[in-house]
Amino acid sequence: MSDILNAAQAVADDAHKRIRVFSDIPADDVPLFGDTVHGALLRACRNATDDERDAALRALEPIVRTAGSYHVGIIAIVCGTLVEWGGNPAIVASALLDRLTEHVALATVAWLREDNETPERLFERNAEAYGASRTIQFALLATMAIVCRDIPARQYARATPGLVDALEKLVSLEPFVPEADFLLQVLALTDGMNLTILHPETRRGYRVSLEAVGSNFHLFTLLQGALIGDPAQGFLPGTPISAVTMAIAKGEVSPDEDTYDVARFQFYNWFALKPDGTIDGANIASWIWGEGSPADIAPLDGERIVVLGETVLAIRSWSGFFLNIHTALRSDVRVTAQLSDAEVTTYIDRIKAQKAP
Structure with missing residues (x-):
């Protein structure tokens, strides 16, 4: 258990690092889950017990609430993976959903930028929007992993102010974000009636x-x-x-x-x-x-x-x-x-x- 908690703390420490310049965000997301703090946590949890995965989720939950837009998407997909492996989705559901409306709205800002605005210029104008645009699919995939397993999470998402409107706006734009459309389909289902x-x-x-x-x-x-x-x-x-x-x-x-x-x-x-x-x-x-x-x-x-x-x-x-x-x-x-x-x-x-x- 201590190895998992230490790995989770390393993820938290990384999330608290301030992104100051464009190059602070990796150009490629794939290596994030290799020889990194995120990859180390996932490797530690891959063959862990569900209780140990839950402990990791509890350690990450407050970071989901406070991390910047780029880091919150990365941590979200780590949480979603732990849920896919058997972790309790309820531990991080409200934290992720409380951030998701803002995350989607920030990504939408990036989607609406002028065609001639480079990623570097977008970062200079709105670093949080650029960070969200890089990790929006991670955040949505993690949300799907959670709400598809947990009825209270679906109900919480439906009651989250502005979330459905933000998702609908995002799916109306190009390039199309299928994960946002899938999430809207799930939230349109009837639960608890x-x-x-x-x-x-x-x-x-x-x-x-x-x-x-x-x-x-x-x-x-x-x-x-x-x-x-x-x-x-x-x-x-x-x-x-x-x-x-x-x-x-x-x-x-x-x-x-x-x-x-x-x-x-x-x-x-x-x-x-x-x-x-x-x-x-x-x-x-x-x-x-x-x-x-x-x-x-x-x-x-x-x-x-x-x-x-x-x-x-x-x-x-x-x-x-x-x-x-x-x-x-x-x-x-x-x-x-x-x-x-x-x-x-x-x-x-x-x-x-x-x-x-």
Whole structure:
């Protein structure tokens, strides 16, 4: 452990060195992870235990908060690598995300410079912008390693003032920064949303929680996988989703070819239920459209309710909805509760008493 902490301290000491002239920043980033303090720390942690990697992350966390723009990007990729190897992403998540908006904005300054402005001139005009431009991809890659493994980190990033706007501005510029676009895609996913699912035909109901769900097509597949099963065990009847399709939808494996799924239900907003308790399948306005997102599902008194009915189209299928943005990202719909018959009846009666929007 002492070797790792000593190596982390060497990284911290290096980060505190003030960059005074253009030549203080290496022309090539590749050697940074060779015979350097950063490379020494990574080598010390490569075969370490997770606890030892966590100790290194805790030692680096305050440096992420205080280092200059060039050094913070370098330290970020070291932290991201330790997370990829098993370190706890929560240790450095807030520190990195607290710096990221400024880092992206500084890199954007560099991207917006005049075509005839050399890197040396940019450094003289704004050394922090030049430093950020050199390490922005490192910072974004490290952020992806963290947010793809940690739901609270994703929620923290979404709540970070100005971060999404800064990323959107950066991706609108040339040269294109794909890592910024990937991060925006991850932050656009739905996490932590709770849905109530009603299947009036069987008087079954469920509460579910969403994790990293993209489009409603993605939601449909995950819902079908979570709810279809043995009716004697409280599940819904229907043809089960294949294990391969579910593994792809959850991000556990990558598709070898275009993967598609077929609707086992028609998915409705709550106001599809008519006063007599039947579903108005012809009311297209009540359909939940697959191209939308779970946030588009209509709430009733603040609660989003999905009503399941028989399919109304001969075959409804979808493809190209699976994420696979990052190998560590996992998507899921978890059943958190099964509703009793009385609870389902209460929901249906409550909906029947409502006036459709």
